[in-house]
Structure formats: structure tokens, C-alpha cells
Amino acid sequence: MLFKLFFTLGAFFLIQGCTSLQTLQSETWTKAESNNFTLYSKQGEVVNRFVLERLEMFSQLINNSNLHYGFNRFPTDIYMMNQEEGKLFGISRNISGYFDNRLNKNIIYLRYDREIEKMLSTIFHEYVHNVHAEMQLSLPRWLEEGTAEYLSGVEISDNTLTLGAVQHNRWNWLRDHRWLPASKIINPDFFSDFDGDNISMFYAQSWFLVFYLNNRPLPDGIDYSIQLKSYLNHLKNGKGNVLAFEEAFGLKISQVNNTLVSYREHGKFNKKIINTKNILETIHIKSSVLSPGETNIILAEFSVSRKETSNALFFFEKATNLLIQKDTALVGKAKAYIFDNQLDKAKVLLNFVEDSRQSKKSEFYLTKALYNQALAKQEKSKSRKINLVERALVNLDKAWKLDKGNSSIYYYYGLIEITYGIEIEKAARMIEEAIYYNPANIQLKLMLVKVKILTGDEQTDKYTRNLLADLNSEYHLYAVDLLIKLTNFTSDYHDYIDRQQYKSWAVSSNGTYGYAYGKSNQNEADEAAVLICMVYSKEGGCQVIDRGKESSDVFNEWFKLQVLNIDNDNLRS
Structure with missing residues (x-):
């Protein structure tokens, strides 16, 4: 009886979950495209246009900011959902937004809020992270978050954009709570050890420090941008966080908090006002209501980005019932099955699309390549394995002819070549091409290090040192750890094989x-x-x-697989 009760409750909650997904995909979604962004939401054309106009104006502000070194645009999709909808995709209620750089596009999640200005502050904050990534900036966390908070505090009206506004929630936190030592802000030991109050204080102090550095009076010929570049150069040259800060900004770490308190009480807060009329004239927004099939496709793709395979399969299945999106949905569903290692199911779907009379898209051939690559991993016969790999490369060639700017295609081409020893001299060029189209992706740069190691590139050590020097952000600590692990493992391997x-x-x-x-x-x-x-x-x-x-070929192959498989799970288109 108890088992029956548990079973019934489990079935009930499963049905409830499906009902929520069912409701989400059955509602009216709109797509709004601007110069640099694609926004998906249920809020309608008026809200979408309001959000995108202000985001485009903010983008112009960032382009003219102190940190603008010039960067290539990369496709950016924004998903705007309410709190309960985000929860369906495993997004915590505490998260109001995030930025995710994937192989083939950027994804921004934005939690919808009726207080539009509050919501805009979130998306502005996330967009700063986006820009920093595209500019290939790796900033210490206080500077990354402080800059995002400072710039996202912009006030935008129909005619003006005002930079330098006070973030009132951060201001109140600084007034009402105990400050952290400045050394904990500039050089935190373990950020993950901070509790809720300390995290909030970290953000508040980081914001106010960047605010102060932008506003304080400086001698003629010196401005914040000059000091900032000096700080980043010090870090790149190996100076510690504290020493680099003190030398670049001329401010002792022991004096930071007292200086900020004094500035809060007596300082001059400067504002920069920009007329937005000319900017508005350059913004072009196109809106459309998504069909049911299109709605399910975009929700499925968001699910894939979240690694929510069951959600993705649910939405793709819904889309397959609609003729116009059927082939796209079947290919997406096959790809989800491949990532979930359900290759038999993927085969059936790909064969169906192969036999259809619809023109084949790049994504179809890319997915066929992933399917053949997955089969090759399982194949025991060497000749059969190579045959499957060659099929995968042919599929990638076809995908490339239809979409030459897709970094995913170059990545998988390089991965297959280096893994199976087919034209390995091309592997590095393929990964470099992927980085060209997606310069923000740290995982691609880590893959290039692996390829250089495995091809015996004489520039491996230099490239690795330069990459390590560029990774100053606490967000990139995992990459630093991985590079050190790769370097030590490779050193041990060569130390071993050179012995007789x-x-x-x-x-x-x-x-x-x-x-x-x-x-x-x-x-x-x-x-x-x-x-x-x-x-x-x-x-x-x-x-x-x-x-x-003498080391065996089997051992050398083992080494190659170890190098390739170190933290390779995060690369997915």
C-alpha cells in the first residue's frame, strides 16, 4: 500500500511537471531581432522593443567605454522568462540572469520582472560580462563585477543616457552592513566560502570601488583608462593582485576602505549624459509572433543549453507534429539523443530526415557527423572505426559549405582529426578557426593547448604561458587549474618516455x-x-x-586520450 502511495505521488508530480512544460509551449511567444540581439519572450512587442532599444543604447555606451578594445560580434540569444518558468529549466529562484558563451552562440537568461528598470539593470549587468568575454578580457572578480554593476547603473530615458548613477540597493548595503577588508575584495582567498551577506557586500564594495576610481580627481594627463590598462598589464606580467592594484591606482590596500568612506560622505559624484537621439535612429527592430513549432524549437534549444535532455526531447517531440518545423525538430531530437548516448533512436530520426524531400541544413550534416563520431567511439574494429570517422569528416565538409562561420564545425573537425590521427596537422588550424569565430570561448583555447601538446608543436609552452597570463579572473580558475594539470601531466609523460x-x-x-x-x-x-x-x-x-x-603504442594512445578527455564535457554547441 505504501509503495502504491509513493508511486501515485511520483506519477502525480511527473504529470504536474509535464503540464507546466505543456503550458509553456502552448502560450504565445514572440521573437524580436535588433542589430545585435535576438530576444524570445511572452511579453509582447511593446516590452520586447523597450528592452532591446535600451540594450542597444547600452551597447553603444559600452563600445565607447574605457574598456573597449574592439571585438567581433557573436550571435546572442536572450530568453526572458518569469521565475516559475525558469525553474522548469533547473534555474534557481535566486538567479535573476546569467550569461553563457557556447560554441555557436551566446545565451543570456533574463528573469522577467514587472519593474522594468530593475530587470534592465540585470540584463545590462549580464551584457557587460558578454562584452568582456568577446573582448577576451579576463578580469579579477572585483573588477569584473564592479564594472558590470557600475555600467549597469545607467539611467536611460527616451532621449538621454546617464552614466554614473548611484546603485541605491548597493549604497544602502554599504550604509547598513559591516564592510569586508579591502584585501578580501581585491584578492579573495576562496570566494565560494563567502556567505550570503558577504557576497552582497563583495558586490557592493566592488561597485563602489569602480565608481570611485571612475569619478575621483586625477592629475592632468592621467585618467581611469590609463590606470586600468596599467593594472591589467601588471597582472599579465605576473604581479600579485594587491601589488598590481597599489602600483596602478596609487592607492594602498590599507587605505582603500577609509578612502571610500570619506568619498561617500564628501566626494563629488560626476555624471556623464549622452543624447540618444542619433543612437535610436540606428536601431532596427523586427518583431514576429512565433508559430507553435518555432516556439517548441527555441524552448528545446534552450533546454539543450541547460543540459536538460528530458525537456529538450519533450519540446522537440511537440515540434515534430508540425510539418514546417518537422525536419528541424527531428534533427534537434537526434542530437539530444546522441548527447544522451541513445544512438539507435538518433539513427531512426536521421534516416527519416535523410529520406525527406526537404533541403538539408548545415545542422543536419553536423548532427550526422556527431552520430558517426559517437559510433566510432563504440566500434572495436579499427577499419570500421576509421570508416565511420571518414564519414563524419565528409558530413562536416557538407555542413561547412552551408555555414562557414559556425565554430562548432571547426571544433568537431579538429577534435576528430586529432583523436583518430587523420591529417593531424590540420587539427590545430581547425581549432584556431573555431577561436576566430568565437574568441570568447575559453574551452576552445584549452582544446588548442591539447592539440598543440599532441602534435608536438614547439610553440606549446609559449602559448600556454600566454594563456595563463591572460586568465586573471576568478571565473577562470578552473581553466588555470586545468592548464597546470595538463602541463604537469605532459611533463611527466615526456620525462618517462625519454628514459631508456x-x-x-x-x-x-x-x-x-x-x-x-x-x-x-x-x-x-x-x-x-x-x-x-x-x-x-x-x-x-x-x-x-x-x-x-621503450613505451608501447598502446601507452602513447592512452596518453592522447587522457589529454583529450580532461574536462571536455563543457564543450557543446
């Missing part, structure tokens, strides 16, 4: 390894490698995978 004595390499089930060389006999080398491996492995179970005086 008795040597041995052991690995555990959790990926840790140990190696030894220069022993008097092979058994001694094996025992030493296993012992070293077990020291680092908490699970034990270390086994020798290479031994003797």
Missing part, C-alpha cells in the same frame, strides 16, 4: 598515476610505480599499463 632504463607506469581506476625508472630490474620498476600510484590514489587498485625500456 627499466621503467614502469601504473594507473588507478580514478585516474591517478605513478611512474618509476632507473631501477635494476623490471620487477623493481613495477613495484615502485604501483607504490607511487597508490600514494596518490585513495581507492588503490593501481595496475601497470606500460613497462620495459
